[in-house]
Structure formats: C-alpha cells, structure tokens
Amino acid sequence: MNENKPGDSQNLACVFCRKNDDCAIKYGEKKTNEKWNLTVHYYCLLMSSGIWQRGKEEEGVYGFLIEDIRKEVSRASKLKCSVCKKNGASIGCVAPRCKRSYHFPCGLQRECIFQFTGNFASFCWKHRPVQIITPNNYRDSVPCTICLEFITPIPTYSVLRSPCCKNAWFHRDCVQVQAINAGVFFFRCTICNNSDIFQKEMLRMGIHIPEKDASWELEENAYQELLEPYERCDIRRCRCKEGRDYNAPDSKWEIKRCQCCGSSGTHLACSSLRSWEQNWECLECRSIIYNSDFRKAKKHTLSNSNNVAITDCLLEESSPKLPRQSPGAQSKDLLRQGSKFRRDISTILIELGFQIKKKFKRLCIKKADIWTSALVEFRKQNFSPSYMIEVVFIENDNFGREHPGSKQEFLSLLMQHLENCPLFEGSLSKNLSLNSQALEENLYFEAGKMLAISLVHGGPSPGFFSKTLFNCLVYGPENAQPILDDVSDFDVAQIIIRINTATNIDDLNSVINEYYNYLELIGCLRLITTSTDKYMLVEDILVYHVIKRVQVPFESFKQGLKTLGVLEKIQTCPEAFCKILCHKPENLSAKILRDLFTVHILPDVQVLGFWNSYLQSVEDGKSAITMEDILIFAAGCSSIPPAGFKPTPSTECLHMDFPVGNKCNNCLALPMTSTYKKFQENMDFALRNTLRLEKEKSSHYNGH
Numbered sequence: 002m003n004e005n006k007p008g009d010s011q012n013l014a015c016v017f018c019r020k021n022d023d024c025a026i027k028y029g030e031k032k033t034n035e036k037w038n039l040t041v042h043y044y045c046l047l048m049s050s051g052i053w054q055r056g057k058e059e060e061g062v063y064g065f066l067i068e069d070i071r072k073e074v075s076r077a078s079k080l081k082c083s084v085c086k087k088n089g090a091s092i093g094c095v096a097p098r099c100k101r102s103y104h105f106p107c108g109l110q111r112e113c114i115f116q117f118t119g120n121f122a123s124f125c126w127k128h129r130p131v132q133i134i135t136p137n138n139y140r141d142s143v144p145c146t147i148c149l150e151f152i153t154p155i156p157t158y159s160v161l162r163s164p165c166c167k168n169a170w171f172h173r174d175c176v177q178v179q180a181i182n183a184g185v186f187f188f189r190c191t192i193c194n195n196s197d198i199f200q201k202e203m204l205r206m207g208i209h210i211p212e213k214d215a216s217w218e219l220e221e222n223a224y225q226e227l228l229e230p231y232e233r234c235d236i237r238r239c240r241c242k243e244g245r246d247y248n249a250p251d252s253k254w255e256i257k258r259c260q261c262c263g264s265s266g267t268h269l270a271c272s273s274l275r276s277w278e279q280n281w282e283c284l285e286c287r288s289i290i291y292n293s294d295f296r297k298a299k300k301h302t303l304s305n306s307n308n309v310a311i312t313d314c315l316l317e318e319s320s321p322k323l324p325r326q327s328p329g330a331q332s333k334d335l336l337r338q339g340s341k342f343r344r345d346i347s348t349i350l351i352e353l354g355f356q357i358k359k360k361f362k363r364l365c366i367k368k369a370d371i372w373t374s375a376l377v378e379f380r381k382q383n384f385s386p387s388y389m390i391e392v393v394f395i396e397n398d399n400f401g402r403e404h405p406g407s408k409q410e411f412l413s414l415l416m417q418h419l420e421n422c423p424l425f426e427g428s429l430s431k432n433l434s435l436n437s438q439a440l441e442e443n444l445y446f447e448a449g450k451m452l453a454i455s456l457v458h459g460g461p462s463p464g465f466f467s468k469t470l471f472n473c474l475v476y477g478p479e480n481a482q483p484i485l486d487d488v489s490d491f492d493v494a495q496i497i498i499r500i501n502t503a504t505n506i507d508d509l510n511s512v513i514n515e516y517y518n519y520l521e522l523i524g525c526l527r528l529i530t531t532s533t534d535k536y537m538l539v540e541d542i543l544v545y546h547v548i549k550r551v552q553v554p555f556e557s558f559k560q561g562l563k564t565l566g567v568l569e570k571i572q573t574c575p576e577a578f579c580k581i582l583c584h585k586p587e588n589l590s591a592k593i594l595r596d597l598f599t600v601h602i603l604p605d606v607q608v609l610g611f612w613n614s615y616l617q618s619v620e621d622g623k624s625a626i627t628m629e630d631i632l633i634f635a636a637g638c639s640s641i642p643p644a645g646f647k648p649t650p651s652t653e654c655l656h657m658d659f660p661v662g663n664k665c666n667n668c669l670a671l672p673m674t675s676t677y678k679k680f681q682e683n684m685d686f687a688l689r690n691t692l693r694l695e696k697e698k699s700s701h702y703n704g705h
Contacts, residue, residue, distance in 0.1 A: 016074050017045035017091050018104040026181060027109065029209075037067050044209075045105040048115050048123055049091040051076050077102075083125070084111050095120075096128035112158040114207040130205055132156035134167075143168070146191040147175035164202040166192040176203065180210045187215040231264055232256050235283070236271040237569040261286035284352055346577040349570055350644035353457045356565055362388035366406060369397040371414045372422065376447060379454075386454050386564050407664035409646070410637025412460030415451060420465045424448050424554075426489040430467035430583070433551045433558060434489075445554045449561020449568075457565045459644045462581035469547055471583050474559060474568065475575045482540075483547035493546055497539055506532045513538075523550075586640040589628035591616040597641065598669065599651040608654045608671050611680040618681065626688050634662040634688050635669035659687040 013033055014021045020042075023031045029043030041062055046052070052073040054064040061067050077091035083101040090102035094113075103113065103125070114129040116122045124130060134156060142151035146169045152160055154170050161176060163169035169192040180188045180203065188203075188210050189196040200210060234245045234256060241247050241254050248256040253270040255277055265283035267274070274281060362385065364378040374395075378384060392406035419425075424444060426434040439445060452463060472481040488494045496516050503509040509532055513520065520526045525541040527534065548555075562568040571578045594616055600609060619626055629639040636650055650667040660683070661670040674680040 013040040015042045015045050018106050049073050050093045082107050092123050094125035095122040101125040117209040118204045143170050145171045147171045163190050165190050165195040165198045180208050182216045184213040184215045185210050231258050233266050234268045235265045236267050240271050241268050257281050259283040346643045356387050358387050360388050361391045363391045365393050367395050372418050375415050405665050407637035410664050412455045413638035431465045432467050432470050432487050433554045435551050445557035446561040449558040450564045453562050453564035453567035459642045461638050461640050462643050464585040466582040475572050478548045483543040487547045500535050509535050581643045591620040597650050599649050601653040611677050630688050636667040637664035659683050
C-alpha cells in the first residue's frame with residue numbers, strides 16, 4: 002500500500018462511513034491507498050460484516066484486498082443506517098432476527114458494542130452485552146481507578162467494572178486509552194494485575210486491545226533513567242533551600258541513598274547524618290530489618306501499568322481479520338515489579354517505636370495531679386522521648402509513698418486530662434482554644450509532645466480531634482474548611498446563624514450593622530451587594546474564629562507533635578491517623594476481650610468456662626460491670642492502644658476468692674470458685690469496689 006504523506010488524507014472521507022475525521026482512538030488509523038484513491042478507517046474496515054482479510058499483510062489495506070473492499074462498499078450502499086438514515090451501513094447487529102445496520106461512527110454514537118476478537122461481532126444498542134453484578138453496598142461515588150474522577154458504581158455503557166476486582170470501576174474511554182497504550186502484552190487490571198480474566202471481559206464489552214508492544218516500549222531510551230543513581234531527598238520536611246533535587250557532594254547537602262533499596266534518599270542534614278559513611282535506611286526498609294516482631298502488612302502491586310509483573314499472555318485465537326503482531330512482542334521479559342505496604346496504624350506506630358532505646362527513664366507521677374507531675378517529668382533535662390518509660394505512682398499524703406505504676410494507666414489518665422483541659426474547646430470534636438496563660442507557659446507545645454509520646458509509647462488513642470483541626474495538621478490551615486460545629490462560643494455561633502438565615506439583602510445588612518464592631522475587629526467586614534454574599538461572610542468568620550484566631554497556639558502544638566516524628570507520619574498517612582485522632586475506639590465486646598487475653602495454663606479448666614460465660618454476661622448487660630471496667634482493672638486503660646499492649650494481656654488462675662489485676666504486667670488473676678454464680682458475684686464485687694475506690698480517691702485529691 003502506498004501511504005500518503007502526513008496530512009494529505011485529513012480531508013479525504015472514509016469510503017465506509019463517509020467521514021473525514023482522523024481520530025485513531027475512536028475510529029482506528031486512517032489510511033489512504035493512493036493508487037486506487039481509496040481511504041478507510043481501520044475500525045470501519047475491520048468491523049464491516051461482509052469482508053474478510055484474504056491477502057498478505059502488505060497487500061491492499063492491512064491485508065484486505067482492494068476488490069473485496071469495493072465489493073463491501075457496493076453491498077453497504079444498498080443498506081440504510083438505522084441511526085443517521087443514510088446509505089452505506091456496512092455493519093450489522095449479529096443478534097438473531099435483528100435487522101439493524103449502521104456506520105461505525107453512528108454505532109459509537111448509539112453506544113453499540115464492537116468486539117475486536119473472534120468473528121468481530123457487533124451488537125446494536127438493544128442487544129449489546131451488559132455486565133451483570135450482584136446488588137452492591139455503594140452509597141456514594143467511587144473513583145475511576147485510572148483517571149481518579151468520581152463515578153457512580155453502576156455498570157453502564159460508559160462505566161465498566163473489573164471482573165477480577167469487585168471494587169475497581171473505570172470509564173470506558175479511560176480503559177480504552179490504556180488498552181491502546183499498553184497493548185495485549187501489558188494490558189491488565191489496574192488493581193490486581195490480572196490479565197487473562199480482565200482481557201476476556203474487556204474484549205466482550207467492546208474494548209480494542211491491539212496486538213502490539215506497549216507505547217513506552219517503543220520509545221528510544223525509555224528506561225534510561227534506571228541507569229542513573231537516585232538523587233532526591235524524600236524526607237517529609239526537606240530543609241534544603243535549593244530544593245529536594247539539590248545534591249552537593251562533600252557537604253551536609255549531599256544526598257545519601259537507602260543502603261537497602263536504593264530507591265529513597267535524604268540530604269545528610271535532613272536526617273542529622275554527620276557523614277556520608279553513616280548507614281541510613283528508609284522507614285520501609287528499617288521496619289523490616291530492625292524488629293523481629295514487625296508484622297508485615299499485606300502487599301498489593303502498584304496499579305501503574307509501568308510497574309507490574311508481566312506474564313506471557315495472548316488473546317484468543319487470532320481471527321483471519323487480524324493476524325498482525327508486532328515483531329519481538331512475545332519475547333518481552335518481566336517489567337520492574339513494584340509493591341507497597343498497606344499502612345495500618347499499628348504498623349506505623351510500631352515503626353515509630355524503633356526509635357525507643359532500651360534505656361529506662363523513671364517518671365514519678367501523682368495521680369491526683371497528673372498534668373503537673375507529667376509536665377515536671379517531661380521538662381527535666383535528662384528526659385528523652387526516646388527512652389523507655391517506667392512509671393512510679395506517688396501517694397498524695399504526708400509520707401509520699403511510692404508503688405510501681407502502669408505505663409498504660411499513666412498515659413490513659415494523661416490523655417483524659419488533655420481532652421478536658423482548657424487548651425481545647427468543644428464538646429465531642431475539639432479544636433484548639435486561645436489561652437494566653439497557656440501560651441506564656443508553652444503548654445500547647447507540651448500538649449502536642451505528650452500526644453506524640455503517648456501514641457509511640459503505647460498509650461490510648463485520643464479520639465477527640467475535630468476534622469478541621471486534623472485537616473489543618475495534615476494539609477495546612479489554608480486548606481481547611483471550618484464548619485459551624487467547630488464554633489464553641491455561643492455568641493459567635495448565633496452571629497453566624499443569623500447571617501446564614503438572612504433571607505434578603507436588607508435583613509443581611511441589618512445583622513451586619515448590629516454586629517459591625519465585632520466584624521470590624523476581626524477583619525471580616527466586606528461589601529455586600531447580594532444576599533448570596535452572606536456565604537462568603539460566614540466563611541470569613543469561621544476561618545477567623547477557628548483558624549486565624551488560634552494560629553500561634555496551633556504552630557506551637559504542631560511543633561510538639563513533631564516529637565518522635567509523629568507529625569510527619571500523620572501527614573504521610575492521614576487516613577490511618579484520622580481513625581485514632583478523630584474517632585473514639587470501637588466498643589469492646591466479649592469476643593474482643595476473649596481474643597485479647599492470652600490464657601495461661603489453668604489448674605481448674607472449669608474457671609476458663611466461667612470466664613467466657615462472665616464476659617458474655619457482661620456484654621449482654623446482666624452485670625453492672627462493663628467491658629471497659631474489666632480492661633481498666635487488668636491493664637489500666639479502657640481501650641486497646643493503637644500500638645497494642647506490651648506485654649500482651651493474660652489471664653491466670655489463683656486459689657483466691659476474688660480476682661486480682663496486675664496493671665504493670667497486664668495480667669488478670671481469676672478466682673477459683675465451685676459455681677459460676679459465686680464466680681460472677683466475686684468478680685462483680687471486686688471490680689465494682691476497686692474502681693469505685695479509685696474514683697473516690699481521685700475526686701478527693703482533686704477537691705483538695
């Protein structure tokens with residue numbers, strides 16, 4: 002075939018569809034045979050019902066002989082298109098008794114399905130194949146796994162679902178572009194990388210998968226960058242003013258690569274490395290190397306088609322219409338494989354815990370004044386957040402008696418105080434308040450520091466952050482959008498409500514005049530021209546009251562959260578941290594506690610049955626005791642810390658009438674009784690009275 006020069010065929014119409022469009026993705030390549038003055042779209046030719054490829058690749062047009070093409074054009078000239086009503090409809094629906102015919106572009110317009118495999122069948126809009134799925138639980142939109150724009154998860158012509166990953170949805174146009182770029186040897190599911198099942202379903206639903214090398218394989222020096230050493234600082238807060246890519250050998254701004262994977266880097270100064278000779282590993286590699294107890298999270302391969310493992314795969318047996326295959330395509334080897342961890346919060350906190358040294362720091366804590374004693378200990382010159390914490394509780398009496406304390410109990414009491422202290426405002430979801438005395442004493446910094454220490458050292462999850470405060474920490478105050486629920490000041494909330502409910506511009510101006518001095522003071526006065534300006538005014542007030550007003554406390558609090566690298570991890574893994582910073586932990590159940598406590602060898606097996614029955618009884622509300630009471634009695638806190646307990650909670654059996662809780666070792670000793678009724682009574686009595694006495698002692702101290 003003699004091809005025309007580029008641009009010569011742009012104005013020539015296809016002999017089948019009579020359109021001069023030149024869009025390879027929609028209609029296939031547009032080719033012109035100059036000798037016979039014949040122009041065709043590849044898909045128009047391929048899908049025509051009455052023609053087959055009888056020649057060799059270099060004969061005619063793609064192996065379709067010129068005389069066959071002319072005969073097909075002549076046949077189609079007698080058929081009227083069911084869409085545009087013009088003659089030349091060369092494609093017919095293969096459904097039995099269906100007489101619809103159409104041009105290829107008209108078929109696309111009416112959402113017909115063209116199968117680029119087998120006999121190259123075509124289905125009209127009435128008989129096209131559909132994806133049948135079971136009713137799903139999706140309530141909202143889900144992102145297209147290719148372009149990430151949100152779509153409604155309902156299979157339609159323009160929306161397809163992966164057959165191998167039930168949560169993978171994508172636009173037809175997106176997956177078609179991906180198929181053309183990847184080719185048959187690299188086209189696969191964006192989530193699980195399955196090729197066989199995925200390709201068969203996509204072919205059935207009308208996606209064209211060309212038998213060719215991927216587009217990136219055809220680029221000259223496509224993988225040249227793999228031969229270059231990695232030179233970029235990946236630390237969350239790079240301190241180099243010249244940028245992350247700046248590399249100055251023999252200086253503190255020289256880039257050091259991870260000695261394990263070589264695919265992450267840091268400036269020496271950004272990781273406090275004294276010289277290039279010092280070893281440095283990225284966090285992902287460090288988590289595997291330095292902790293034998295590290296629990297590997299499940300892996301999944303990257304969705305990027307450039308980073309997937311490839312196995313030899315072919316389409317179904319090639320049709321005589323399409324025997325072509327690019328030279329050397331089947332000889333391609335494996336692409337670079339890629340994987341990343343699914344980061345759950347326990348894994349992240351265990352990873353941060355690698356910084357804790359096996360050196361103990363003894364903290365002398367008064368339960369009666371948990372905040373002040375914690376401040377004193379944390380501010381001592383010899384205190385380091387990376388030391389292991391050993392707690393001693395001091396009685397608030399004339400003797401100052403000491404007894405070993407539980408680290409979890411100390412951190413739990415500290416977090417409870419922090420939640421209710423004047424540094425935060427709000428009922429359930431809290432934001433930072435403006436407290437001048439706390440600013441002078443640098444308490445916002447100390448609060449952030451305490452939160453960070455608690456999380457890394459195995460304390461409970463705070464769970465009281467508002468989404469606005471969390472978004473400020475993660476994305477920056479300039480990207481946060483406060484809401485009315487963030488305003489705890491009743492008077493300010495009333496001003497916002499009155500502005501919001503103004504129905505016309507006169508009412509709005511009346512409210513503004515009434516609160517003119519306040520709006521002028523906070524810098525929120527604005528020119529009002531329409532009633533809809535009230536929304537911008539409300540936004541200005543919210544931003545001032547929730548964000549700008551507490552900007553100094555926020556910066557101080559944020560600096561405290563940087564302790565042990567916690568803030569950096571929050572910004573890196575926001576989804577994981579949102580669950581523990583903005584939400585209270587799930588309610589405990591009998592099963593959770595049963596699984597939590599390791600059962601040591603019991604001399605009386607009957608006691609184990611009593612223990613399980615007791616847990617079920619508490620869950621069913623047949624006791625005044627709660628699941629949280631049991632955990633407090635045994636381990637000192639009412640919820641399971643995000644990083645887990647150390648040591649693991651356990652139960653054992655003692656020849657005693659009443660249970661004993663050892664909060665230092667997270668151990669619960671169960672009483673040995675002859676009947677379950679006696680077991681339940683003794684458990685209830687001991688737990689109820691022990692917790693009551695602790696509460697009374699605490700309130701007595703606080704009262705004084």
